[in-house]
Amino acid sequence: MTAREKVALITGITGQDGAYLAEFLLGKGYVVHGLKRRTSLFNTDRIDHLYQDRHEKDVRFFLHHGDLTDSSSLTRIIQQARPAEIYNLAAQSHVAVSFEEPEYTANSDALGALRILEAIRILGMEKSTRFYQASTSELYGLVQESPQKETTPFYPRSPYAVAKLYAYWITVNYREAYGIYACNGILFNHESPVRGETFVTRKITRALARIKLGLQDCLYLGNLDARRDWGHARDYVEMMWLMLQQEQPEDFVVATGVQYSVRDFVDAAAREFGMSITWKGTGVAEKGYDAAGRCIVEVDPRYFRPTEVETLLGDASKAKDKLGWVPKISFAELVAEMAREDLRSAERDELIKRHGYQPMDYNE
Numbered sequence: 001m002t003a004r005e006k007v008a009l010i011t012g013i014t015g016q017d018g019a020y021l022a023e024f025l026l027g028k029g030y031v032v033h034g035l036k037r038r039t040s041l042f043n044t045d046r047i048d049h050l051y052q053d054r055h056e057k058d059v060r061f062f063l064h065h066g067d068l069t070d071s072s073s074l075t076r077i078i079q080q081a082r083p084a085e086i087y088n089l090a091a092q093s094h095v096a097v098s099f100e101e102p103e104y105t106a107n108s109d110a111l112g113a114l115r116i117l118e119a120i121r122i123l124g125m126e127k128s129t130r131f132y133q134a135s136t137s138e139l140y141g142l143v144q145e146s147p148q149k150e151t152t153p154f155y156p157r158s159p160y161a162v163a164k165l166y167a168y169w170i171t172v173n174y175r176e177a178y179g180i181y182a183c184n185g186i187l188f189n190h191e192s193p194v195r196g197e198t199f200v201t202r203k204i205t206r207a208l209a210r211i212k213l214g215l216q217d218c219l220y221l222g223n224l225d226a227r228r229d230w231g232h233a234r235d236y237v238e239m240m241w242l243m244l245q246q247e248q249p250e251d252f253v254v255a256t257g258v259q260y261s262v263r264d265f266v267d268a269a270a271r272e273f274g275m276s277i278t279w280k281g282t283g284v285a286e287k288g289y290d291a292a293g294r295c296i297v298e299v300d301p302r303y304f305r306p307t308e309v310e311t312l313l314g315d316a317s318k319a320k321d322k323l324g325w326v327p328k329i330s331f332a333e334l335v336a337e338m339a340r341e342d343l344r345s346a347e348r349d350e351l352i353k354r355h356g357y358q359p360m361d362y363n364e
């Protein structure tokens with residue numbers, strides 16, 4: 001089968017990675033089916049530019065209502081779409097939220113993967129469908145060696161990571177037990193201008209843009225010392241696809257091999273806005289001041305997690321050696337792109353405000 005005729009199903013298509021992957025696969029000539037949840041407000045902002053009216057000719061992009069917690073919808077959609085590749089990106093993906101909704105997180109993130117693998121089996125598609133599982137560097141949690149690679153032992157530190165650990169192993173088990181072409185991409189943190197607004201990078205670029213334009217006074221953060229290996233989502237979705245194009249299914253770490261702290265990210269983003277931050281105090285009393293001496297960053301213990309992942313650093317040598325993959329977008333370019341896009345949207349809000357309308361800010 002040529003790539004032109006290939007059909008893919010993406011769960012989590014309305015999320016950050018789903019949007020980038022859908023665009024990438026459509027660019028390769030795929031027919032793309034996406035699973036989206038029913039929500040009371042539209043949740044398709046990130047993929048609206050890909051939408052095609054069903055009445056158009058040669059439609060290659062289809063959305064279906066479904067949910068990872070609902071086997072019937074998953075089985076039906078797989079039966080209808082008969083995808084050659086399934087990318088399971090859907091998840092309750094927020095680590096802090098998983099402490100508040102541990103059971104739902106397990107249901108969607110752990111059992112969701114099982115439900116899809118069972119659907120493949122029930123429909124007799126073991127030999128015709130390849131499966132990608134969105135695994136995560138959070139599996140390493142309390143790290144046992146650094147940098148982390150495919151053979152590094154796991155030590156999950158949140159209900160999210162524990163649920164993803166189940167999904168990781170059920171993917172390996174269905175590969176070994178039933179011969180399904182199933183792989184785990186162990187992806188380290190990856191960001192973009194469409195990153196969810198409550199993940200730390202986007203929270204920072206969005207807040208600093210608004211502070212610069214006088215729309216907000218202060219950015220409240222949790223652990224400034226946490227260290228992450230941050231890449232760009234555009235680079236990482238390419239690896240998801242590459243992993244499904246091999247002869248044999250395997251698991252891969254996807255990372256940049258460079259690590260920064262949350263504080264470093266704040267400094268880098270501030271520089272993009274022409275601001276500089278002076279840090280004073282330590283621990284919960286640490287604060288960041290701008291050149292005019294105004295406090296614009298404060299630590300709020302509300303954002304601390306019951307068990308934290310202090311440091312993650314990936315070694316993606318296997319991806320480089322076997323698939324020739326290396327990230328193309330640097331940390332500096334990532335921060336610059338996110339800052340630029342958030343400044344644009346803050347400028348829109350500022351214009352609206354200047355003309356007498358006060359938009360509500362529901363985001364934290």
Ligand code: NDP
Pocket residue numbers: 011012013014015016017018035036037039043066067068069088089090091092093094108134135136137186187188189190191196
């Ligand atoms: P997002 O949170 O941006 O997107 C998650 C997607 O899953 C959204 O489309 C969301 O729908 C959907 N979803 C959530 N719950 C359900 C459910 N019960 N049924 C169906 N759909 C559901 O995540 P990312 O795009 O950043 O991440 C993609 C995947 O990769 C996730 O599984 C995440 O855990 C994993 N991952 C992410 C990393 C990262 O740094 N971004 C790193 C490693 C792994 P809606 O839009 O309606 O909320």
Ligand code: GDR
Pocket residue numbers: 093094095096135136137138187188189190198199200201203220221222223224226227228262303304305308309310
């Ligand atoms: P993470 O991403 O937990 O690594 O999970 P997040 O951006 O939420 O946190 C990164 C680190 O920053 C610290 N932090 C804060 N985090 C948030 N969200 N808000 C804050 O105010 C804040 N202040 C400090 C956190 O404590 C943490 O140490 C992401 C998700 O995309 C997962 O789905 C994915 O599996 C992993 O990345 C790899």
